[in-house]
Amino acid sequence: xxxxxxxxxxxxxDMFSQCAAAGILWVxxxxxxxxxxxxxxxxxxxxxxxxxxxxxxxxxxxxxxETWATCEESAxxxxxxxxxxxxxxxxxxxxxxxxxxxxxxxxxxxxPCFELLCLESQLDVMEVRDRIAVExxxxxxGGVPALSNxxxxxxxxxxxxxxxxxxADSVDRRLSESYEExxxxxxxxxxxxxxxxxxxxxxxxxxxxxxxxxxRWTAVLVDETTEAFAPDHVVVGRDHPSRAELxxxxxxxxxxxxxxxxxxxxxxxEIITCPIHIEDRRLGTLLAGGRxxxxxxxxxxxxxxxxxxxxxxxxxxxxxxxxxxxMFISTLQAMVAAIDAKDPYTRGHSQRVALLSRDLAAALGMxxxxxxxxxxxxxxxxxxxxxxxxxxxxxxxxxxxxxxxRIRQHPQIGYRIxxxxxxxxxxxxxxxxxxxxxxxTGYPARIGGEEIPIMxxxxxxxxxxxxxxxxxxxxxxxxxxxxFAELERCAGTQFDPGLVPTFLGLDLREYDRRLxxxxxxxxxxxAQVQGEAA
Amino acid sequence: xxxEMDVENARKVLVVDDEDHILRVVSFxxxxxxxxxxxxxxGEEAWEILRTQSVDLVITxxxxxxxxxxxxxxxxxxxxxxxxxxxxxxSARGFRLDTEELERADVLALVAKPFSPRMLLSHVRAVxxxxxxxxxxxxxx
Numbered sequence: 001x002x003x004x005x006x007x008x009x010x011x012x013x014d015m016f017s018q019c020a021a022a023g024i025l026w027v028x029x030x031x032x033x034x035x036x037x038x039x040x041x042x043x044x045x046x047x048x049x050x051x052x053x054x055x056x057x058x059x060x061x062x063x064x065x066e067t068w069a070t071c072e073e074s075a076x077x078x079x080x081x082x083x084x085x086x087x088x089x090x091x092x093x094x095x096x097x098x099x100x101x102x103x104x105x106x107x108x109x110x111x112p113c114f115e116l117l118c119l120e121s122q123l124d125v126m127e128v129r130d131r132i133a134v135e136x137x138x139x140x141x142g143g144v145p146a147l148s149n150x151x152x153x154x155x156x157x158x159x160x161x162x163x164x165x166x167x168a169d170s171v172d173r174r175l176s177e178s179y180e181e182x183x184x185x186x187x188x189x190x191x192x193x194x195x196x197x198x199x200x201x202x203x204x205x206x207x208x209x210x211x212x213x214x215x216r217w218t219a220v221l222v223d224e225t226t227e228a229f230a231p232d233h234v235v236v237g238r239d240h241p242s243r244a245e246l247x248x249x250x251x252x253x254x255x256x257x258x259x260x261x262x263x264x265x266x267x268x269x270e271i272i273t274c275p276i277h278i279e280d281r282r283l284g285t286l287l288a289g290g291r292x293x294x295x296x297x298x299x300x301x302x303x304x305x306x307x308x309x310x311x312x313x314x315x316x317x318x319x320x321x322x323x324x325x326x327m328f329i330s331t332l333q334a335m336v337a338a339i340d341a342k343d344p345y346t347r348g349h350s351q352r353v354a355l356l357s358r359d360l361a362a363a364l365g366m367x368x369x370x371x372x373x374x375x376x377x378x379x380x381x382x383x384x385x386x387x388x389x390x391x392x393x394x395x396x397x398x399x400x401x402x403x404x405x406r407i408r409q410h411p412q413i414g415y416r417i418x419x420x421x422x423x424x425x426x427x428x429x430x431x432x433x434x435x436x437x438x439x440x441t442g443y444p445a446r447i448g449g450e451e452i453p454i455m456x457x458x459x460x461x462x463x464x465x466x467x468x469x470x471x472x473x474x475x476x477x478x479x480x481x482x483x484f485a486e487l488e489r490c491a492g493t494q495f496d497p498g499l500v501p502t503f504l505g506l507d508l509r510e511y512d513r514r515l516x517x518x519x520x521x522x523x524x525x526x527a528q529v530q531g532e533a534a
Numbered sequence: 535x536x537x538e539m540d541v542e543n544a545r546k547v548l549v550v551d552d553e554d555h556i557l558r559v560v561s562f563x564x565x566x567x568x569x570x571x572x573x574x575x576x577g578e579e580a581w582e583i584l585r586t587q588s589v590d591l592v593i594t595x596x597x598x599x600x601x602x603x604x605x606x607x608x609x610x611x612x613x614x615x616x617x618x619x620x621x622x623x624x625s626a627r628g629f630r631l632d633t634e635e636l637e638r639a640d641v642l643a644l645v646a647k648p649f650s651p652r653m654l655l656s657h658v659r660a661v662x663x664x665x666x667x668x669x670x671x672x673x674x675x
Contacts, residue, residue, distance in 0.1 A: 172562040176651045179559055183650040186627070212650045 011165065015158045019101060023138065024151065025051050029087075029098035032069040034061060046128055051102050053121040057083065061100075068100065076148050080117075082108025082141070086148040090159035097159050101151045106138040177299045184212050184303055188310040198230035198318050202311065206236040209288065209307050213300045216240075216290025220276070220311060221250045223284050230318060239290055241268055249273060250285035260301040260308070265289075270296055274308040278316040286311060328423060332379050339385050343393045345472050346382075348518030352470075354378030355511055356462035356503075357430075363502050364458075374455055377430035381459050384414025384431070408443050411435055429453035434460045437494045457496040461487065461503050464494070470515060544570045544665045546587070547658065550580040550594040550606065551624065556647070560593060563651040564658065568665030577601025581609060584616050590662045593654075596625040604631075607639040620661050624649065 012028065016037060019026035025047040028035045036052050051057050060079045068075070068087050075087045086101040108114050109132065118125045132138060139147060187208045191201045206218040217237030222230045233243060241249065249263075249271060260274035271289040275282060286308045291300070336350040357378035361371045385393060388410055392403045399407070414431040418424050433447070433456030440448030452460075468483045478486070484504055491500040547569050549560045554575075561571045572589065574580035576598050584592075592610070596603040603623050610616040620642050625631060627646040636644060643657060 172558060175555065176559050176562055179648060180650050180652060182648040183653075186648055212652060214652065 011158055011162050015099070015155065018154065019151065020047070022147075023047070023103065023135070024147075025102040026151075027100050027102065029065070029068060029100055032065065034065055034100065046123060046131060047102070047104075049123060050104075050117065050121050050128070053123075054117045055120055056080070056117060057120075061085070061102075068098065074152060076144060078141075080108075080113060081111045082106070082114075084141075084144050084148075086144075086151055088148075088152045088155040090155055091163075095163075097155075097162070099155060101148070103144070103147065104138060105141045105144065107141055109138065177302075180212055180299065181303060181306060184208060185306060185310065188307060192310065192314055192317070196314075198315070199234060201314050201318075202231065202234040203236060205307060205311055205314075206234055209286075209304065210237050213288065213303055214291055215288040215300075218286070218288040219246050221246055221285045221287065222315065223282060230315060237290070239268075241265070241271075241289075246287055249287060260286075260304040262296055262301070272296055272301065272304055274301075274304045276308045276312045276315065278312040281316075283312055283315045329376070329379075332376060332424075335383065336379050339382060342385065342390050345394075345470070347521065348514065349466055349470065350379050350382055352466045352511060352514055352518070353381060353459065353462045355514065356465060356506070357459050359506050359511075360458050360462060360499065360503050363506060364499070370455075373426050374430070374458060376424065377427040377455055378459055378462060380414065380418065380424065380427060381430055381434050381463065382410065382414065383417055384410035384412065386417070387413035408435070411444055427455070430455040430459045432456070434463055436460070438491075438496055439493045442494070452496075457499060461495050461499055464490075465503070466515075470519070543667075544568055545590040545662050546570045546572065547591045547593060547662075548572045548574065548580060548583060548589045550574045550577065550592065550598070550603070552576055552595065552598045556595065556624070559651055560654065563655050564665075567655055567659075569658070570665075577603065577606040577609075580606055584610060584619075588615065589619060591620050591622070591658060593622045593624065593658070596623055596629065596631060604635060604639060604641075607641060611639060622654075622657055622661070 016026045025037075027037070037048055051061075057080070064077065064079065064085065071087070072089075074089050077085050077087075079085050082105045084103050084105065086103070088099050088101065090097045109129065115125050118128055188205055191204050202220045202222075206220055209215065210218045215237065217235065217240035219233060219235040219240060221233045224232070233246065235243075235246070240246075245265075249265065250273060252263075260272050262270050262272050265271050268289055270291065271287060274286045276284040276286055286304060288300075288304060333351070340347050340349055354375045355378070358371055358375040361374045366374070388406050392399070392406050395403065411432050411434065415428055418431060419428060430453070433445070433452050436442035436445065436447050436452045436456060437460075438448055438452070438457075440446050442448075465483060465487065468478045468486060469480070471477045487495065487500055487503065491497040547564055549557055549564070549571055550573075551557050551560070552575050557573050557575070561573060564571050572583055572587065574583055577594070578600050580592070580594065581601070583589075592607075594603040594606055601609075603625075607621050607623075610619060610621070621640070623631075623636070623641045623644050624647055625644055627648070631644060642661060645654060645657065
């Protein structure tokens, strides 16, 4: 299989050589003129020279050409005795093809003008006679109509074939473009997984687009309204305009249309901008430029628009996901606030433990995912206190053995409450084990050392630190240096000795601000006054 | 009506795939860039061509009837005349191929389907250079 363009050239040549085999010279009529065959077209034999070089025949032909180029009907004409021209027209006004078959009949050879024509064409009369005799016997004039019919049918068939080639060519091109589109969409869709970090998705979408379309750079600008959960811009590639320029381009390209459009920018050549929409909401702009293979075609515009569509879906999903995540955390916080409210002295305790646990985990170099989780673990670690009577929780004096037993059940109670919520499954170790001690003397399971999950070991330190740093029903807050001394003293007995030094190095300013605020709020709370009175 | 074109000194690529539309798209893209393209619809047909003609590059699908792409490459590597011909392999996305096996067969790159014809063309250019030494037809790119 050759490329379709080559096939069309081949087709034109086929028509010519098939006619030549039957002793007919076929010439194409293009833009009102006869297109004589190349010298290299050997198949034309003596006829090409006979017709092409004789000034008499050329004059007669050029006189007729004007009519042939415009007439509507095919025609047969005897332009000289024994010299015939068959005009063949195919197609319609939109796509038309004209050709003329030139043939000689046996009448020519016996006519006096034959020798004259040969002379004009610089052909040897005897040689031509000999060749006619051995090669292809000439038809008589009576055979011309039948022959011209055959020629027209052949032309019709070749023309139809040419149309087929053109169709095949455009189908091939469309198929190739569809492949580009499918490939790009495939790559983008694989990144549409909920929870993919927005900067990761936007970066890979921009890279993919640049590679597929041959852009030197691509950029995604996210509108301010959506910035809360996504980076405000992502640019990949080289030689791209500055961020401020991109912003300006995105604004100028702003219009109601949802399609990609191109514009010329000084110093950057052609730049394509495409708005990123989800339904009627505008989320940002996709920009690309510096194409390495010439001008941008409709294919690139289409691909860019498709990519913008997917980025829109992703941003909308990411926004919903961020909302859900925020709602989940606020729900946990509300639950926790309910526990803390049972005992005004512990108001804000869980939030502060969450803060300290997060900071300690980050200072220990834990992965981001873990840091996020331990913050939640800190929030819910005391959730089990919901199952401990207020009379026990808020008791000012010493506790009886039975009361102490009730309080010590809170890790298991919390575990039972939370264990069926899939989203908090990872936090359960902290809830269940935050009262275990490094030397195995804690509760409920009396496990020790590294048997205690790391999450629980971190929360345990944060929990104790906050308990000592804030006032409780049974005692007032300890000064910072006493708290630190206590932590150091208990490193290796109650606490993981490997974690305590890092904790002592934490920046506690945010914690102190929060503690202060919680204390102020508590002292204005009538519940506490009541508690004190009791 | 110069039919010879420049095909004679163009680099030659053999494309092997049992799916017509893949052959069609790859050929369209490579011919548009000036390469000479030979086509085969399975490994055995490809091997018949390789035994008689020298090519600059083979692009083959992995999953084909009679002979897989990898089997074709292994056969090629055993014959001195085809041992060093570079190979790019096409494979359905998600189809697991043993990287060790690919390395042993010296397959240069694995291209997942659906692929981008443009990126495939730039792979080909990177491996065997442009279709001819003369400047290429830019409109084809």
